[in-house]
Amino acid sequence: MAKSKVRTDKTPVDLLTPKQAAAEHARLGQEIAGHDKRYYQQDRPSISDAEYDALRQRYNAIEARFPDLRTLESLSLKVGTAPARGFAKIRHAVPMLSLDNAFAERDVIDFVSRIRRFLKLSEDERIDFSAEPKIDGLSMSLRYEDGELVTAATRGDGAEGEDVTANIRTLHDVPQQLKGRNIPKVCEVRGEVYMTKTAFLALNERQKAAGDTVFANPRNSAAGSLRQKDPAITATRPLGFFAYAWGEMSAMPAKTQTGMIEWFEACGFKTNPLTKLCHSVEQLIAFHRKIEEKRSHLDYDIDGVVYKVDRIDWQERLGFVSRTPRWAIAHKFPAERAMTVLKDIEIQVGRTGALTPVGKLEPVGVGGVIVQNVTLHNEDYIKGVGGKGEVLREGRDIRIGDTVVIQRAGDVIPQVVDVVIDKRPKDAKPYHFPRKCPCHLHTPVVREETATGEEGARARCTGEFACPYQKIQHLMLFVSRRAFDIEGLGEKQIELFYENGWVKEPADIFTLQARNRTIKLEEVEGYGETSVKNLFDAINSRREIALDRFIYALGIRHVGETTALALARGYGSWEAFHEACLKVAKGDEEAMAEMDALDQIGETVIEAVKAYFGESHNRGIVERLTKQVKILDAEKPKKDTAIAGKTVVFTGALEKMTREEAKAQAERLGAKAAGSVSKKTDYVVAGPGAGSKLAEAKKHGVTVLTEDEWLKLIGA
Numbered sequence: 098m099a100k101s102k103v104r105t106d107k108t109p110v111d112l113l114t115p116k117q118a119a120a121e122h123a124r125l126g127q128e129i130a131g132h133d134k135r136y137y138q139q140d141r142p143s144i145s146d147a148e149y150d151a152l153r154q155r156y157n158a159i160e161a162r163f164p165d166l167r168t169l170e171s172l173s174l175k176v177g178t179a180p181a182r183g184f185a186k187i188r189h190a191v192p193m194l195s196l197d198n199a200f201a202e203r204d205v206i207d208f209v210s211r212i213r214r215f216l217k218l219s220e221d222e223r224i225d226f227s228a229e230p231k232i233d234g235l236s237m238s239l240r241y242e243d244g245e246l247v248t249a250a251t252r253g254d255g256a257e258g259e260d261v262t263a264n265i266r267t268l269h270d271v272p273q274q275l276k277g278r279n280i281p282k283v284c285e286v287r288g289e290v291y292m293t294k295t296a297f298l299a300l301n302e303r304q305k306a307a308g309d310t311v312f313a314n315p316r317n318s319a320a321g322s323l324r325q326k327d328p329a330i331t332a333t334r335p336l337g338f339f340a341y342a343w344g345e346m347s348a349m350p351a352k353t354q355t356g357m358i359e360w361f362e363a364c365g366f367k368t369n370p371l372t373k374l375c376h377s378v379e380q381l382i383a384f385h386r387k388i389e390e391k392r393s394h395l396d397y398d399i400d401g402v403v404y405k406v407d408r409i410d411w412q413e414r415l416g417f418v419s420r421t422p423r424w425a426i427a428h429k430f431p432a433e434r435a436m437t438v439l440k441d442i443e444i445q446v447g448r449t450g451a452l453t454p455v456g457k458l459e460p461v462g463v464g465g466v467i468v469q470n471v472t473l474h475n476e477d478y479i480k481g482v483g484g485k486g487e488v489l490r491e492g493r494d495i496r497i498g499d500t501v502v503i504q505r506a507g508d509v510i511p512q513v514v515d516v517v518i519d520k521r522p523k524d525a526k527p528y529h530f531p532r533k534c535p536c537h538l539h540t541p542v543v544r545e546e547t548a549t550g551e552e553g554a555r556a557r558c559t560g561e562f563a564c565p566y567q568k569i570q571h572l573m574l575f576v577s578r579r580a581f582d583i584e585g586l587g588e589k590q591i592e593l594f595y596e597n598g599w600v601k602e603p604a605d606i607f608t609l610q611a612r613n614r615t616i617k618l619e620e621v622e623g624y625g626e627t628s629v630k631n632l633f634d635a636i637n638s639r640r641e642i643a644l645d646r647f648i649y650a651l652g653i654r655h656v657g658e659t660t661a662l663a664l665a666r667g668y669g670s671w672e673a674f675h676e677a678c679l680k681v682a683k684g685d686e687e688a689m690a691e692m693d694a695l696d697q698i699g700e701t702v703i704e705a706v707k708a709y710f711g712e713s714h715n716r717g718i719v720e721r722l723t724k725q726v727k728i729l730d731a732e733k734p735k736k737d738t739a740i741a742g743k744t745v746v747f748t749g750a751l752e753k754m755t756r757e758e759a760k761a762q763a764e765r766l767g768a769k770a771a772g773s774v775s776k777k778t779d780y781v782v783a784g785p786g787a788g789s790k791l792a793e794a795k796k797h798g799v800t801v802l803t804e805d806e807w808l809k810l811i812g813a
């Protein structure tokens with residue numbers, strides 16, 4: 098252990114003079130910070146926990162008596178305990194929205210005209226705008242109550258963010274206490290957390306030297322630094338904060354955007370020094386140009402500029418369109434581009450079997466990031482015959498060996514936007530998209546159909562259950578609530594079992610218990626005797642299953658719950674359905690026509706069944722599975738009931754059963770339960786609170802029943 102000895106001054110805190118307190122507070126602060134560093138980052142503490150706690154206690158006691166000593170670096174505001182798991186959620190008092198984008202000058206002109214029209218302003222009335230750089234960092238909402246920082250939350254989904262208060266307290270640019278008088282009771286200050294380019298490069302050097310994660314760009318490293326479980330680590334990362342917006346304010350200290358920015362400064366915040374008040378579209382566009390020129394010389398990343406109507410009363414009148422304000426817009430800079438050589442094309446198989454070609458590049462720097470891979474989207478993109486909206490220059494195809502222009506725009510994965518034809522080597526060959534999956538089975542690849550029945554661009558491996566890339570996905574569907582509904586088997590467990598080779602296909606789930614003598618699940622982390630028993634009980638309770646659920650669980654493409662039910666009803670038993678599927682797979686016309694004749698079944702499903710059962714691996718998987726479970730026959734729709742063949746719609750609240758139960762009961766009795774009323778509807782069963790469907794029923798002259806009348810009709 099190092100020689101560091103704990104030094105606590107003997108003088109009781111109550112008797113310290115302010116001067117003594119300040120000196121001791123500073124000294125203790127340094128000492129504790131050193132211990133934190135050794136403990137959290139270097140894993141080599143030099144004092145015992147008890148000694149450390151004594152230091153902390155004294156430090157906190159001094160601060161409690163002399164609150165003025167509590168600065169933004171104050172350690173009492175940091176959490177010194179073990180790293181927490183995840184972050185708590187914080188609901189934003191006012192949602193954190195995003196900005197609409199403008200790319201061309203025309204978009205900016207339109208933006209201003211829209212505002213003028215909305216506010217009914219004449220052409221000569223001046224609209225002032227605050228023009229600010231758009232910082233490429235993470236937005237943050239800081240809540241102050243009575244001037245004290247109480248919470249800091251990330252944007253999250255806009256409605257709810259993550260509680261990163263402890264980490265934010267370590268930022269120098271974030272005051273713990275707002276400066277000035279007459280601070281409103283509640284102030285939510287919003288802005289951007291960012292890392293400078295210099296700090297990013299230095300951090301990456303340190304990370305590399307320590308063998309730690311290297312970040313792709315300053316934004317990622319800011320995010321990574323902020324999302325540390327341990328604030329002591331965040332404290333070592335140089336993060337900055339610019340204030341530019343607000344959320345809930347119990348009183349408004351200014352009437353304009355620029356006035357608010359001045360107020361933020363008076364409170365102790367940093368605001369962006371390039372912010373400028375503009376009075377016309379021309380000035381906005383000139384601002385965009387000027388900032389774009391400065392962009393590469395700035396020490397922080399920006400991806401555009403933001404224009405905001407300066408008058409807050411106008412902002413309020415303009416309001417929002419869905420999730421973006423009408424009073425602001427982000428005028429983006431063109432994406433950054435670079436030229437390099439495409440060395441190879443590799444195929445990646447996603448979990449759903451989709452094949453994506455990935456271009457392997459001669460590494461090249463684009464906007465401060467080294468890019469080595471680009472997405473090539475799909476076969477048509479490479480051939481240069483992609484549809485509208487694609488970014489590759491028209492008339493270009495992509496070949497291995499080509500010099501390509503790649504583009505990186507914000508968070509978007511880099512892509513190829515042009516090919517330098519002059520530099521195309523003589524031996525550059527057009528790429529042949531694989532017809533077989535790169536998985537070890539080499540199963541055939543098909544191109545998906547679009548909704549309109551045309552050949553789509555996306556290629557997919559037909560290996561289904563057999564393709565290792567798709568197995569996990571399918572296993573997850575298999576155990577899901579609407580399929581086998583096995584409690585205790587979720588994504589985490591499936592991945593664990595799959596990766597250990599314990600469950601490779603659905604049948605394995607049912608043989609797991611028998612094999613557990615060698616697996617010894619109860620010894621695996623996260624499991625114990627009880628949880629293992631519960632798991633096997635859950636599995637065993639699902640050895641009997643309804644035919645429709647079983648069909649759904651097979652994971653045949655395009656066979657969702659409704660289709661599975663239609664197939665189950667149509668064939669009645671697994672044996673009949675299975676036999677039909679095997680025939681369909683062989684192209685048996687009669688079997689196909691029979692399937693086609695079923696209610697709700699069409700060509701897409703038949704093709705999917707054909708592909709699925711045409712694959713011998715799938716047939717094997719199904720066969721092994723059926724040995725493990727008992728598949729119950731489907732109830733054939735009844736023909737001899739009062740409601741057989743009728744269509745019924747349930748609306749409003751039902752009192753005797755849930756709507757789902759009522760529908761299922763109607764279906765068992767041979768009726769069709771529909772969601773909307775038309776002239777083909779026979780009955781509408783209306784409970785309290787029924788609305789538009791009841792009106793529709795009256796319009797079409799459909800019989801309307803109360804719940805009791807309905808129950809009487811069906812003889813329940």
Ligand code: IVH
Nearest residue numbers: 194195196229230231232235236341342403
């Ligand atoms: S104002 C109601 N000003 O851009 C919108 N946002 O797409 C309030 N951003 O999530 C945002 N610099 O993270 C505003 N000067 C600036 C900004 C800025 C960067 C980010 C922010 C926001 C995103 C909007």
